[in-house]
Amino acid sequence: xxNYGERLDRTFAALVDPTRRAILARLEREDGASxxxxxxxxxxxxxxVMKHLDVLDDAGLITRSKIGRxxxxxxxxxxxxxxxxxxxxxxxxxxxxxxxxxxYAERKETEARKKRR
Amino acid sequence: xxxxTLVRRIKARPSIVFDALTTVExxxxxxxxxxxxxxxxxxxxxxxxxxxxxxxxLDGSEHESSGEYVDVVKPERLIMTxxxxxxxxxxxxxxxEFRLRPVADGTELIxxxxxxxxDETRGSHEHGWTGALDKLERHFFVIEGSxx
Numbered sequence: 481x482x483n484y485g486e487r488l489d490r491t492f493a494a495l496v497d498p499t500r501r502a503i504l505a506r507l508e509r510e511d512g513a514s515x516x517x518x519x520x521x522x523x524x525x526x527x528x529v530m531k532h533l534d535v536l537d538d539a540g541l542i543t544r545s546k547i548g549r550x551x552x553x554x555x556x557x558x559x560x561x562x563x564x565x566x567x568x569x570x571x572x573x574x575x576x577x578x579x580x581x582x583x584y585a586e587r588k589e590t591e592a593r594k595k596r597r
Numbered sequence: 598x599x600x601x602t603l604v605r606r607i608k609a610r611p612s613i614v615f616d617a618l619t620t621v622e623x624x625x626x627x628x629x630x631x632x633x634x635x636x637x638x639x640x641x642x643x644x645x646x647x648x649x650x651x652x653x654x655l656d657g658s659e660h661e662s663s664g665e666y667v668d669v670v671k672p673e674r675l676i677m678t679x680x681x682x683x684x685x686x687x688x689x690x691x692x693x694e695f696r697l698r699p700v701a702d703g704t705e706l707i708x709x710x711x712x713x714x715x716d717e718t719r720g721s722h723e724h725g726w727t728g729a730l731d732k733l734e735r736h737f738f739v740i741e742g743s744x745x
Contacts, residue, residue, distance in 0.1 A: 492599070492714050567713065570601045573630040574708055580627035581706075582607040585617045589609035589703070 487540070488566055491559040494539035499524070500532050504541060507555040515551050600711035608703040615672035618695055624650060631655045642669050648677060659683075664693070672697055679710065689714075 494500055503518055519529040533553065536542045540559045545552050607614055617623035619642040625635045629652040636659065640648040649663035661683040668676035675695040691712040698705045 488714065567599065567601065569630075570710055570713060571603070574601060574603050574710060576630045577627050578603055578605045578706065578708060580629075581614070581617055581623075582605050582609075584623065584626040585607050585609035585614045585704075588613045588617065592613065 484562075487559060488563060490539040491541070491563045494535050494541055495560075495563075497532065497535075499529075500536055503529075503532060503536065504555060507542065507553060512552050512554045515553060518553060599713040600709055601713065602707065602709045604708075605706045606700065606703065607706055611672035611697040611699050611704045614697055614704045614706060615675070618675055619669075619671075628652055629654065642666055642675070644669055649682070651683070664690070667692075 495504075499522060502521075506518065506521075507513060515526070515529065515533065518533075519526050522529060533542065533544070537544060540556055543554050543556055545554070609617075617627065619640065621638045621640060624638045624640065628635050628638070628650050631654050633652060633654040635650060635652045637649070637651040640646075640650075642648070644666055646666050646669075647663065648666070649661065651659060651661040653659045660681065662679055663682045664678035664680055666675070666677045668674060674697065677693050679691045679693045680689070689712075691710060694707075694709045694711070696707045696709075698707075
């Protein structure tokens, strides 16, 4: 069982490469594509594409299913959603903290002005 | 680059906002993602000094973060390292920057929490991949919401 932190590591590491992001972007449009179709737009050889697919597969970002001689690649959205949720936790933390910070500082400003009068 | 940036306009002068960021009394009044209380705050706001803040959320869970001040210029900026401590959630060290700018009715505060994920994106020439991630995710929701 891969833990949460390791899953995030794999997701972010998989997404850092532009070729892999392009593959994911295509899969989100097409809902399933063959490996040769995926390799076609890139100026890299099929084995290199296979390596990228292995990384995406390890990160749980794609699934591969074989029917006859054709392997169909599909997207799995869960890891991306998990990574976004993780980033949003920080956003929530700071957004709420800064709202309260602003309210507190504004109270202090009002007090400081009253004292000066 | 995994980072979060937020901007707030506050109707208080920068020195008051800075004090709110760098005093125990101030921090006890605002730190945390919901209305739960700050349980402990130790801060030494000078370069090389450390902070440690523990808070409880409304769901009862307790969290603690700590780090070291790397730049302290009153009332302009406050930069500190950040790490979740006292729990299992530690994803490594990140960096928190507060920048304060005087504006007509008070202060503009810019918060950046960067280096949220310790991976090879750091120092990479790739930009905007969190944006790409966001786009991908939004698309997923559209796909799932459609009657396909």
